[in-house]
Amino acid sequence: MASQEERNTPEPAASEAVIQIQDAIAAGDDDDADSSIGEEVEPSVVSISSSILAYRQENGRSYHALSSGKYVLPNDEVDGELALCPKAKDAKRVLDMGTGTGSWAIDYADANPQAEVIGVDLSPIQPALVPPNVSFEIDDLEKEWTWTQKFDFIFARMMLGCFTDFPQMIKVAFDNLEPGGYLELQDMSLPARSDDGTLHPESYLSKWCKCCFEAGQNLGRPVFPTTEYKNYLAAAGFVDIVEVQQKWPTNPWPRDKKFKDLGAWACANIAGGWMGFR
Template sequence: MHASMANGSEPIEPDLSDNDSSYPGSYHSFHEGEYVLPNDEQEQDRLDLSHHIYLMLLKGELYKAPIQRPGRVLDLGTGTGIWAIDFADEYPEAEVVGIDLSPIQPSWVPPNCRFEVDDFEQPWSFSSPFDYIHGRELEGAIRDHDKLFEQAFDNLNPNGWFEMATMAVDTYSDDDTHLNATCLLDMAKHLDISSKSFGKDMRSVTTWKERFEQAGFINVKEEVIKLPQSPWPKDSKLKELGRYHQLNMLEAMPTYSFALFTRMLGWKRVQIEALLAGVRHELKDLSNHLYTKVHIVYGQKPA
């Protein structure tokens, strides 16, 4: 693991800012190729949009685990750092550390928040354990879930909490209109196939609860929340959520599909563009009452 993790105080190294650009957009140069999404400005904006969606879903809350007075907090795959910054603002007495493959976080942050360039899939060597470890939207970035969950367990204080959350790649409806969205269903199928070929399964979330328990966590809970994929609901708040997530999907689908389908499935650009055109059409057809499921799993290390 990166040296900054060992002493817990080294700043992000600026020489990691030169990114590989073999695909459209810029990509992580630290442990290059381990994460399929870019780290350019457009993707950073999408990550912040995703954070806003979670805030709406959780009614302004940053987490679901019943944490109390956390002293040290770790945010895995922190991205732009927006969650870590918000958490540090809400808990000024806490020490918040965010790690990511890219140094894309702002330099002006709360005094109790810092960021390090690190790969959470490598062996952890933090100087002291945490009271709360958080990971969000990491599907497609995890090669070994069991190892990750075990490392989280080992790096928690007794009674500490570990929480993971993700938006599923699958599409659902309560009236079978999702069956009309054949391109979206095809996209989900091929994301499943290609991500498994890449070694980072994007459909593993249904196994998280059991894996938490196997890692030793107790009081494990899973919450599943419906998230509209377009502004079809009549309810104004759900409609707004659907509008935001529709944009989120329209931004994410091209980057995921180009990175995975070209590398793993050998698809040509014209094939991907044709599928994406169908996806865009289906997401904008409000007669399709589409939603996905947001899974939030959290568990506690025994005393």
């Protein structure tokens, strides 16, 4: 998260960024903590799918049930929040970069009726029925931005490997923010790591992460390390930079129920998306 102030504000050193790091997650000792991968994965996916249906029936809006499940970034202090920056609850004009199915933009528009929300993506996969204060545009964010009115909050999630020059994209976002506006970036931090150091460099997961970096370089869309985001933000002119590091389990092994459920969601999402990386 970073705020934009008047252009003549002195550029801060990257070391001034505030970094918040979550504690390690304790592993459970029950049957669900089995690390084997096999027939037990499918029942977990079925169970998760059933919970999606239950959530839909309770809230009456099927699309929002699914988006709730996809928002898997953990945050102990502000569970259920769509964004963490101070501008999140009183923004008037919001841009969702790489909106995808539009789930975040829709949820944000519902929760903040005072805001005009614009979601942008390359693919027209957003629903037709949306809140009146949200709109979707099909556009390439790497081309010149043509909005004549600036934003006071820009949000981007899971944009690793999407841009040829991510630092330049951050600069473009800065130029399209009102003074005092915020840019919030939410991304995975690759390569994958384990709290206890048991993730071996030769494991399939470690090799997959390495292949992701190599593929990004070969495609001209490098996977920029999230640890460098604060430096990119400072170089673009942002101030009040805050980095929040959260644990994102990828399996249902944690002892804590919240992280166990979160890991089950992440496992289902990953299992359903492997083929897309072929």
